[in-house]
Amino acid sequence: MMDKIPSFERLVESFSRLPGIGKKTAQRLAYYVLRSKNNFTEEFREAIKQVKELINECPTCYTYTENEGDCYYCVDVDRRNDMFCVVEDPADIQQLESSGAFKGRYHVLHGAINPLDGVGPDDLRIKQLISRIKSQATDGEEPIKEVILALDANLEGDTTALYLAKALSEFDIQVSRIAHGVPIGGHIDYVDHRTLGKALENRIVL
Ligand SMILES: [Zn+2]
Known part of the structure; x- marks a missing residue:
């Protein structure tokens, strides 16, 4: 074991803040960086920088995109406009896309209601979902027929689903939730594509 080296400790500390990375793994990663060639660390640093600089939230569905305006899914003319799928995180969209089972529009909440962590409805993109539904109903676009909630099968997902079902009950739309095959407590990004389909x-239907 080497002496305490502040710069090395800082890197270990940074790695250990990543989800799923314990102290031991953080140390292994820091040693890897320390021993790696300069071109690796340059590329790594540049990749982190670009992710922060180039990626925006889509102004319509709030997924991540490098486009200046709407994302790939929002500009795709081959998707149905009358169906929304509501997900917690952008990564969930990739899962749903791999299943190939959904060809409508997406809406990303960026989390789920979690009172214990102080996350309420106003911290999520729920108001934006409602105004999206409203504006689509009034501006001559095809009105929305169904909103599918593809939320995690845990307490936060359940709470969010209940809240949304109530909030959307003022509209003449069907609200449904994916259920079968998603294990209790399961994050949808861990479910295989066929099961998700x-x-x-x-x-x-809620
Ligand atoms: Zn979008």
Whole structure:
């Protein structure tokens, strides 16, 4: 074990703040960086910088995009306009896309209601979802027929689903939630594509 080296300790500390990285793994990663060639560390540093500089939230669905305006999914003319799928995180969209089972529009909440962590409805993109539905109903676009909630199968997902079902009850739209196959407590980004396709197909009307 080497002496305490402040710069090395700082790197370990940074790595250990990443989700799922414990102290031991953080140390292994820091040693890897320390021993690696300069071109690796340059590329790594540049990749982190670019992720922060180039990626914006889509002004319509709030997923991440490098586009200046709407994202890839929002500008795609081959998708249905009358169906929304509400997800917690941008990564969930990639999962749903791999399942190939959904061809409508997305809306990203950026989290789920979690009173214990102080996350309420106003901290999520819920108001934006409602104004999106409203404006689509009034500005001559095709009105929305169905909102599918593809939320995690845990307490936060349940709370958010209940809240949204109530908030959307003022509109003449069907609100459903994917259910079967998503294990209790399961994050949808861990579910395999075929199961996720089935879960969408067998969604439950709220
Ligand atoms: Zn978008």
